[in-house]
Amino acid sequence: MTDTTDTGPVLAADGTPLKKSLSRALRMQKLRALMLIAPLLIFVLVTFIMPIADMLFRSVENQIVQETLPETVTALASWDPATGETPGEPVYAALARDLKVAVAAKTHTRLGSRLNYEKTGISSLFRKTGRKVKKWDLTKDAPFKEKFIKIDKDWGDVGVWKTLKVYSPKFTNGYFLNAIDMQKGLDGAKARPENQQIYIKLFKRTLFMSLVITGTCILLGYPVAWILANLPMRTANLLMILVLLPFWTSLLVRTSAWKVMLQQQGVINDVLVWLGLVSDSGRLVMINNQTGTIIAMTHILLPFMILPLYSVMQTIPPSYVRAAKSLGATNWTAFWRVYFPQSVPGIGAGSILVFILSIGYYITPEIVGGTTGTFISNRIAYHISSSLNWGLAAALGSILLAVVLILYWAYDHIVGIDNVKLGG
Amino acid sequence: MKLTTTLFATAALAVSTGAAISESHMAKEMTIVSWGGAYSNSQQKAYSDPYSAMTGVKIINDESSAEAVAKLRAMNEAGNVTWDVVDVVASDAIRLCDEGLAMEINADKQLAPAPDGTPASEDFGSLRVSDCFIPQIVYSTTFGYRTDMVGDTPPTKICDVFDTKKYPGKRALEKRPINNMEWALLCDGVPKDKVYDVLATPEGQERALAKLDTIKKDVIWWSAGADTPQLLADGEIVMGSTYNGRLFSLIVEQKQPVAMLWDAQVFDLDGWIIPTGLSPERQARALDFVRFATDTQRLADQAKYISYGPARKSSAPLVGKHATLGIDMAPYMPTDPKNAKNTFLYNYEFWADYRDDIDAKFQAWLAK
Numbered sequence: 003m004t005d006t007t008d009t010g011p012v013l014a015a016d017g018t019p020l021k022k023s024l025s026r027a028l029r030m031q032k033l034r035a036l037m038l039i040a041p042l043l044i045f046v047l048v049t050f051i052m053p054i055a056d057m058l059f060r061s062v063e064n065q066i067v068q069e070t071l072p073e074t075v076t077a078l079a080s081w082d083p084a085t086g087e088t089p090g091e092p093v094y095a096a097l098a099r100d101l102k103v104a105v106a107a108k109t110h111t112r113l114g115s116r117l118n119y120e121k122t123g124i125s126s127l128f129r130k131t132g133r134k135v136k137k138w139d140l141t142k143d144a145p146f147k148e149k150f151i152k153i154d155k156d157w158g159d160v161g162v163w164k165t166l167k168v169y170s171p172k173f174t175n176g177y178f179l180n181a182i183d184m185q186k187g188l189d190g191a192k193a194r195p196e197n198q199q200i201y202i203k204l205f206k207r208t209l210f211m212s213l214v215i216t217g218t219c220i221l222l223g224y225p226v227a228w229i230l231a232n233l234p235m236r237t238a239n240l241l242m243i244l245v246l247l248p249f250w251t252s253l254l255v256r257t258s259a260w261k262v263m264l265q266q267q268g269v270i271n272d273v274l275v276w277l278g279l280v281s282d283s284g285r286l287v288m289i290n291n292q293t294g295t296i297i298a299m300t301h302i303l304l305p306f307m308i309l310p311l312y313s314v315m316q317t318i319p320p321s322y323v324r325a326a327k328s329l330g331a332t333n334w335t336a337f338w339r340v341y342f343p344q345s346v347p348g349i350g351a352g353s354i355l356v357f358i359l360s361i362g363y364y365i366t367p368e369i370v371g372g373t374t375g376t377f378i379s380n381r382i383a384y385h386i387s388s389s390l391n392w393g394l395a396a397a398l399g400s401i402l403l404a405v406v407l408i409l410y411w412a413y414d415h416i417v418g419i420d421n422v423k424l425g426g
Numbered sequence: 427m428k429l430t431t432t433l434f435a436t437a438a439l440a441v442s443t444g445a446a447i448s449e450s451h452m453a454k455e456m457t458i459v460s461w462g463g464a465y466s467n468s469q470q471k472a473y474s475d476p477y478s479a480m481t482g483v484k485i486i487n488d489e490s491s492a493e494a495v496a497k498l499r500a501m502n503e504a505g506n507v508t509w510d511v512v513d514v515v516a517s518d519a520i521r522l523c524d525e526g527l528a529m530e531i532n533a534d535k536q537l538a539p540a541p542d543g544t545p546a547s548e549d550f551g552s553l554r555v556s557d558c559f560i561p562q563i564v565y566s567t568t569f570g571y572r573t574d575m576v577g578d579t580p581p582t583k584i585c586d587v588f589d590t591k592k593y594p595g596k597r598a599l600e601k602r603p604i605n606n607m608e609w610a611l612l613c614d615g616v617p618k619d620k621v622y623d624v625l626a627t628p629e630g631q632e633r634a635l636a637k638l639d640t641i642k643k644d645v646i647w648w649s650a651g652a653d654t655p656q657l658l659a660d661g662e663i664v665m666g667s668t669y670n671g672r673l674f675s676l677i678v679e680q681k682q683p684v685a686m687l688w689d690a691q692v693f694d695l696d697g698w699i700i701p702t703g704l705s706p707e708r709q710a711r712a713l714d715f716v717r718f719a720t721d722t723q724r725l726a727d728q729a730k731y732i733s734y735g736p737a738r739k740s741s742a743p744l745v746g747k748h749a750t751l752g753i754d755m756a757p758y759m760p761t762d763p764k765n766a767k768n769t770f771l772y773n774y775e776f777w778a779d780y781r782d783d784i785d786a787k788f789q790a791w792l793a794k
Contacts, residue, residue, distance in 0.1 A: 011725055108526045111523070111524035111525070111526070112524060112525050112526060114524065115524055115525065115778075118778075119782050120784060122779055122780055122782065122783040123779045123780075124779075125524070125778050125779050126775055126778060126779045129524065197632070197787050197790055197791070198786045198787055199790055200789050200790040202785065203793055204793065207793075242528055265660065265662050266596075266662060267660050267661050267662050268660075290646055290647075320673065368649065372646070372647060373647060373792040374600075374792075374793070375794060381789070385579065386496055387492075387493045387495075387496040388495075388496075389781070389782060389784070389785065390496060390499065390521070390525075391493060391619065
């Protein structure tokens with residue numbers, strides 16, 4: 003009798019405790035499972051996680067000043083910009099030593115273009131100074147202060163030294179401040195002059211237009227998906243190809259086609275003039291503005307709305323609506339109270355897809371957006387490929403990523419992510 | 427003994443830098459990056475084809491010049507530079523040189539002298555705006571207009587672009603401050619030699635934007651060189667700025683009712699750079715190619731296919747007729763005296779300093 007209440011460990015056949023032996027067997031299984039997904043995991047890590055981490059890092063990284071001018075940065079630490087006077091000879095001497103090394107390694111021009119983002123003129127200041135410093139003798143040519151100011155009077159400008167001091171730490175929030183139309187100073191951040199503010203406006207515009215595009219996609223996509231879901235299979239498949247066909251065409255071709263359609267001498271305007279609806283001098287402006295972007299992007303993103311809607315609607319039994327009607331509901335009540343609530347998960351999935359895709363869209367707004375229809379991504383592209391201000395581009399990208407994550411979180415709280423369905 | 431060694435070494439150095447390193451020490455394959463379209467085509471015929479025929483080198487073409495600076499920087503960071511010779515505009519060459527991404531070239535040692543023996547540095551003259559830059563062509567950004575949309579008095583002055591009463595209709599301008607700001611100031615009464623002084627001040631920048639404001643609602647902003655020719659061909663715009671070679675092909679090859687407005691054309695340069703970080707074999711090959719492709723005859727040859735002016739003084743007299751159309755090319759060159767009555771030279775130094783600042787203001791103004 004007492005045997006059954008024995009609390010000693012349960013043993014496996016080979017005498018080891020069962021718990022241990024079980025966990026060993028499971029560990030092997032887990033390891034095997036991990037090995038199976040390893041290729042995918044490594045792929046995601048290398049192509050997705052690492053670039054994003056790199057981008058986040060670049061948006062705060064600012065080691066170039068310390069690496070190029072180490073002695074100057076140390077010497078500048080004791081300089082008080084509040085006095086309104088330029089630093090003393092030791093700082094200039096340190097700068098001469100640093101630049102001598104930098105010119106030999108040709109890194110001074112690089113620092114010049116980095117600091118030119120913050121203060122206009124530093125780029126040529128460093129290039130010009132570099133050419134002269136090359137010929138200096140560090141021991142014989144001292145003192146240097148006068149010499150620097152002789153090369154360019156900007157070296158006697160407190161503003162240049164302030165910029166150097168503000169951007170001397172290894173990490174900076176300067177890029178993020180730039181990305182929200184502010185600028186970094188010694189006494190904290192302040193708003194940029196109004197004629198340089200653009201990013202907040204573009205963020206707002208991007209969000210607003212993405213919402214509008216999502217809305218128009220719902221309005222246009224819902225009836226199409228309903229028809230597809232309620233037609234016999236054979237016809238539905240045929241119509242489905244019509245939905246998918248544009249999907250398989252190159253994005254550039256579709257966007258350029260809209261250009262031909264929408265421009266003032268384009269197909270739509272020609273037809274309207276021919277019909278006499280608009281006069282020849284009053285042709286509609288439908289492209290190179292917000293209208294153009296909304297029309298072209300709605301068309302391009304429509305399949306992303308129709309497909310999830312269609313697959314959700316297919317699973318709604320038609321008998322429900324019939325039952326509602328037989329119980330006395332009008333057509334509208336039957337649709338609104340019975341059918342529509344069941345299709346909401348499809349709308350949710352479609353909206354998330356369309357919204358998130360459109361928030362990062364680049365090529366279509368660039369081609370048909372003109373000046374009022376461009377997105378924040380167009381500025382990011384400019385800073386990546388044209389101005390080479392990768393830090394600012396990274397900061398803008400990070401903000402965009404954060405906005406998307408916050409919206410996703412809000413969506414999860416309000417609608418619930420379980421309520422999203424991509425299919426039956 | 428010592429003297430002979432020195433002499434010998436000097437001679438060897440002269441041979442290696444002057445003539446060429448022997449073929450066996452050069453890569454057998456190279457990647458040339460350029461702009462694509464008619465421009466790449468002209469380079470293919472004038473440089474690449476003859477060079478391949480001469481040396482048997484396999485040439486791979488890449489059309490990435492528009493993003494060359496960003497891509498080269500990324501390649502350099504990744505430690506894997508796959509390009510050997512890159513065609514860029516002069517301002518990009520200056521930036522690549524600043525960033526240490528392009529190698530410095532000693533013009534007199536590494537480039538061919540003119541046929542009469544003039545050293546390359548003199549032959550290129552002031553067009554070598556950076557130590558890394560090997561000039562190739564002079565092009566200009568200028569206006570084209572629809573001859574059937576301007577009535578009996580076609581535009582002759584740059585300021586006609588700003589006159590929407592006399593020439594109603596849309597205009598196309600490039601979606602960046604460069605050139606547009608200068609033209610705006612010129613037409614606001616600033617003398618040509620003062621334009622950059624005025625543009626360096628915040629008031630001057632406001633003034634240029636205020637002038638552009640007067641035509642803002644009539645402007646279509648372009649970002650690709652092919653946009654304006656297309657808009658002109660469609661009759662969407664009455665006039666627009668673009669590169670003169672694009673207008674040449676629109677007018678002469680496609681025979682559209684378009685004419686050139688050369689007034690206040692802005693000269694700019696395009697040329698080669700060689701990236702840093704190449705293996706010795708590849709670098710030797712790149713240098714050999716560039717030496718061949720920028721000699722006097724080759725530069726003149728390119729002008730047979732496209733209406734851009736050769737960058738060497740010694741090439742100018744050799745410019746002849748179009749290769750297939752048989753027309754005289756000289757009247758279509760931006761450097762032709764008749765076209766170059768009133769020209770404007772892109773100020774590289776100014777824009778290297780002010781680009782970020784003025785671009786921020788320009789974009790904020792555009793988005794208003």
